[in-house]
Amino acid sequence: MTVIDDLTSALGPGAVLTEPDDLAAYSTDWRGAGSGRPHCVVRPSATAEVATAVRLCHEAGVAVVPHGGGTGLSGGALPDDSGTQVVLSLARMRRVREVDAAGDTLTVDAGVVLADVQAAAEAVDRLFPLSLASEGSCTIGGNLATNAGGTAVLRYGMARELVLGLEVVLADGRVWDGLRPLRKDNTGYDLTQLFCGSEGTLGIITAATLRLFPATPRHATAWLALPSVEAAVSLLGQVRARAGQSLAAYELVSREALDTVLRHVPGARDPFGERHDWYALVELSGATDDEGLEPALEAALTAGFEASLVTDAVVAGSPTQRESLWLLREGISEAQNHDGASLKHDVSVPVALLPDLLADTAGRLEAVLPGVRLVTYGHVGDGNVHHNLAAALDGGSDDDLRAAAGDLADAIYDAVAERGGSISAEHGLGTAKRDANAARTDPVELDLMRSIKQALDPDGLMNPGKVLPPR
Amino acid sequence: MTVIDDLTSALGPGAVLTEPDDLAAYSTDWRGAGSGRPHCVVRPSATAEVATAVRLCHEAGVAVVPHGGGTGLSGGALPDDSGTQVVLSLARMRRVREVDAAGDTLTVDAGVVLADVQAAAEAVDRLFPLSLASEGSCTIGGNLATNAGGTAVLRYGMARELVLGLEVVLADGRVWDGLRPLRKDNTGYDLTQLFCGSEGTLGIITAATLRLFPATPRHATAWLALPSVEAAVSLLGQVRARAGQSLAAYELVSREALDTVLRHVPGARDPFGERHDWYALVELSGATDDEGLEPALEAALTAGFEASLVTDAVVAGSPTQRESLWLLREGISEAQNHDGASLKHDVSVPVALLPDLLADTAGRLEAVLPGVRLVTYGHVGDGNVHHNLAAALDGGSDDDLRAAAGDLADAIYDAVAERGGSISAEHGLGTAKRDANAARTDPVELDLMRSIKQALDPDGLMNPGKVLPPR
Missing domain, CATH: 3.30.70.2740 (Alpha-Beta Plaits)
Incomplete structure (x- = not known):
């Protein structure tokens, strides 16, 4: 029996893809960068099936490469080109398991698309703040496995700060059930944080209990022209002093980046008549009745103009205007895909x-x-x-x-x-940044990571070659 | 050569305590609970000395028990009673290494007392929010090693959420320098979070880079009488809706707890004439010019009275009154030390x-x-x-x-x-809660923790017997 036979007989033929046409989508990432050749793709629909698939691969000595939405930027979800690695897609794991509005928690399968996680929170008048350009495609499991960042980190932190507990299938197919909705729990090592950001090299996240926050439907959003990056940093202090924790986003955009969006993204429009070197998108957010947002933003901008930190500014007067300003920022990544080769850093x-x-x-x-x-x-x-x-x-x-x-x-x-x-x-190491990072990292730190990898994946079958260079 | 000779010749006689009178303070914790017998106590004054001491112990096959302020509640800093374990005190490691107000970070030695960390932040008009009853004695290294909680977790999170990077002496005496002041860094496993909360069983924290926050010198503080715990939970929602992220503390106190304070703490006074079953201490905090705090607190209390969630209330009208209200909460732990035996949970x-x-x-x-x-x-x-x-x-x-x-x-x-x-x-496992936790924990989880312990401390010399039961 080959591992394909094993997987097919255990999970059913519909769960295993072997045709070249089907494999193509798992052989490259969304930017078309990197490439690999899957032995097959297995698509379990529940944690028990993930566990079975991993166990069968483990018994066969076959490597497993977990795959979420395929939107990673460092090659972390791509198999190598040996044709021997099994890609395990979480795409069919898309149940919202539990919504606890009173407890401000949400438990979801790993394959739930980030936008659907946000929508599940919104349905109970809560916010799940993780927000990135790829949120319509990326999955929460991938977000946690790579410790995704995005535009709301300033206020809410990285993906790892938004999770209370995880369910993980380990290298030998056992399941660790760490789905705890507790705010405080000091009963041993923080395994949840260890799996977050490990890029599937220590185990496969199959579900997560997430933290929800009060909804912030009210926004005060401005697009600013700035004379310099120094001005952007100084202005940040001015905004923070007035907006405090309601400061939700503070994004810098260079003229080159704006030009790229204006060239390629339909509907994108420069809010200003003149060209400037630098721009910032600033957003405050709060509850519906939070009447302090607009005055705080106005005060910060006034101070910014007075100190010559701001050259020009437009404040969104409607949700549509807000969206058109965000398009200038969120459109950059997609625009670059149409703009020839792009070396991402x-x-x-x-x-x-x-x-x-x-x-x-x-x-x-x-x-x-x-x-x-x-x-x-x-x-x-x-x-x-x-x-x-x-x-x-x-x-x-x-x-x-x-x-x-x-x-x-x-x-x-x-x-x-x-x-x-x-x-x-925030993009992780995958294979793309792995060696460059290792070359600049204290050997003691690499040693510590290798020890942990060895302890949790002694056969080296969990997403091998990612994060840590082969010895 | 014995390990005492080795340590003395490497660190000098002043750094090694062997006299019974000197050892007594390290044989019991501040509540007088638990007891152990140190082989000796070594008191290094710099990271290199910690590394040397750990290396010498490692070479001699002698166990090391790290000791901060000695205020732990689970026996984590006590040696066993074999008389063979070396207690390593961080008390002489008390340098504030760097204060970066612009970057909102602070780097300190592990032995700096928490109150001194708070003061160093305050000196540059910033807040280090970790706050506990023992803050005048406990050390930041111990706070991080045990992932301390306290009264500001609601707003700022546990100790682990307040740290950006660590310096750790590993089991074999090597030093991991993870002191990075970065808000975002996705270059491998989160070792910082692994050491936080590991209670010295994976390595000894010698320094930390901490996150600072805007100072919140303005407070709105109330002491409330409540009819029930249900009322306390419902009222929390009311306060949160009005105070948002300025809600800094929401502490419950039973009548028994208040009576204990009134019996033993000088200056403690019941703010109300009548007795009630439950009390809450509620505090909002913000910047000096944050004029929304008092109205938000008043609005929440009015709503609470109308919904019969609050029976009586007193709002602090001065810093002195605020302190006297906090004394009723912060005094509980100390008061219990004078109140006969107390079984802590x-x-x-x-x-x-x-x-x-x-x-x-x-x-x-x-x-x-x-x-x-x-x-x-x-x-x-x-x-x-x-x-x-x-x-x-x-x-x-x-x-x-x-x-x-x-x-x-x-x-x-x-x-x-x-x-x-x-x-x-929040108290951790140490030896006191170790077995009770293990008995109620999924064997897969215990196995994972044991694998990590084995990987980072293969000889089992780092604070042995804490967190995980001996096999």
């Missing part, structure tokens, strides 16, 4: 060092590949920027860009490392 | 189940030991109560109480377990 430093980092990096990149386009945007409040690179519009070529990819990456990563930053702030 | 359930839990537990305890006094108080907003037991004032005896301790604990823990709760919400 996702780095963080302490917030105060951001201006210096960006200035330094720009010079280093120009030295590597003159004319390289910096499509820079990100979550300034978190010290996190997406520093994506594209070929010059006039005369640049994608081939030249790709040929310089390694040197360009080194230029960015070295600048980040010199400032004590992270070369993967 | 620290449990949590989903908030909505608290009234049912307390009612059920009261009946079960009375059946085990008629007349037993329930000194109940805690953090209602987190679903966490301290359910401490004392002998009846008239006719009860501490001996009878102690004799029934096991059955009383089982009565509480069973009621908690039936509701999916935790038998140690």
Whole structure:
């Protein structure tokens, strides 16, 4: 019996994909970057089936690659090209198991799409704050396995801060039931946090109990033109002082990034007549009767204008206007898919060092590949920027860009490392950032991670080759 | 050479205590509960010295028991009674290494007393929100190693949520430098969260980079009389709806707990003429110019009176009055030390189940030991109560109480377990709760924890016997 026979007889033929046409979707990610060759794809519909599939693979010595919405940016959900790895898709695990509005918790299968998690919370007048550009496709299991970030981290934290408990299928097919709706529980090691962000290398998340928050249907949203990144950082302090914890998003957008959106995203429109170097999308959020939002935003903008931190500003006057402003930010990622090759980088430093980092990096990149386009945007409040690179519009070529990819990456990563930053702030390591991270990481830290990997996955069959380089 | 000789020659004679008089303070905890016998006490003054001490113990095959402020409630910092374990005190590690007000971070040695951490934040107009009754004695290293809770969890989270990075001496004496001031960093497993709450069984925390928050010097504080625990839970919703994220504390106090304070704490005074069954201390906090606090508190109390959720109320009119109200809550733990034997329990359930839990537990305890006094108080907003037991004032005896301790604990823990709760919400397991927890924990979960322990401490020398029962 091959593992395909085992899986088919245990889960039924409908749960196992083997045809090349069916496998194609699991062989590349949504940006078309990276590629691999699945031995087969297994699509269990319940935790017990995930456990069975993992157990059968474990017994056969076959590696398992968990797959959520396929929207990862570091290759974490792709099999290698050996044709021997089984891709395990969580897409059929899409039950909302329990909604507890009184207790502010929600328990869902791993395959529930993030937008559906948000909708389940909204249906009981609550907020599940995780929000990213891919929320219509990505799954909550993938969000937790990669510790996703997004635009609401500033107020609510990363994905790992939004989870109370997990259910995980372990490397040998046993199930750990850690689905606890408790706010406080000090009974041993925090296994939930260990699985969050481990990218499927320690086990497969099959369900999660999530934290809900009071709904924030009221928003005060502004799109600002800024003279510099320094101004963006200074203005953040001004906004924070006035908005406090109602500050929900503070996103930086470079002119290059805005131009990319204006070129490719239908309906996108520059709110200003003049061109500016930098923009910020600022949003405060609160309860329906929270009448302090608009005055706080106005006061912060007034202070910003007076201190020459803001050059121009437009405040959304309606939900439609708010959406059109958000489109300028949320459209960047999709727009880049239509804009030729894009080398994605996702780095963080302490917030105060951001201006210096960006200035330094720009010079280093120009030295590597003159004319390289910096499509820079990100979550300034978190010290996190997406520093994506594209070929010059006039005369640049994608081939030249790709040929310089390694040197360009080194230029960015070295600048980040010199400032004590992270070369993967929210996208994870997968295979794409794995080696670059290992080269810049204390061997003691790599050793600790390897020890944990060895302890929980002694045969090395859980998403092998991700996060940690092969020895 | 014995390990005492090794330590003395490496760290100097002043760093090693061997005299019985000196060891006494490390042989028992601050409540006088538990007892152990240290082989010696080593007091390093820097990370390199901690590393040397751990390495020497590792080479000698001697167990190491880390010791912070000695205020733990589960015996986690006590050596066993074999006389072979080295207690490693962090008390001389008390440098504030770096304060970064712009970046809202603070880096401190593990031995810095929590009150001094708070003061260092206050000195730059920031808040470090962790706050507990023992803050004048406990150390930040111990707070993180045990994932301390306290009265500000409702707004700011447990200790683990307040830390960005750690420095840890590992079982073999190597140092892991994970002191990163980054808000976002997805480069591998979350080792920081693994060490938080591991009670020194995986390594010794020697320093931490902490998150700071905007200062909240303005408070609106009320002491309320409530008809029932149900009323306390309902009122919490009313307060939350009006105060939002400015709700900083919501503490429940039973009449028994208040009486204990009134009997033993100098200066404590009942704010009301009449006796009531239950009380709550409610506090909103914000910036100096946050003029919404008092109106929000008043509105919540008015709604509470109208819905018969509040029987009486006093709002603090001055900082001194605020302190005198807090004394009634913060004094409980100390008062119990003067009130005869006290069996401490620290449990949590989903908030909505608290009234049912307390009612059920009261009946079960009375059946085990008629007349037993329930000194109940805690953090209602987190679903966490301290359910401490004392002998009846008239006719009860501490001996009878102690004799029934096991059955009383089982009565509480069973009621908690039936509701999916935790038998140690914030005090950790140490040795005191270790076996009771193991008996109620899924073997898969215990196995996972043992695998991690084995991976990071293969010789079992880091605080052995804590958290996990010996095999």
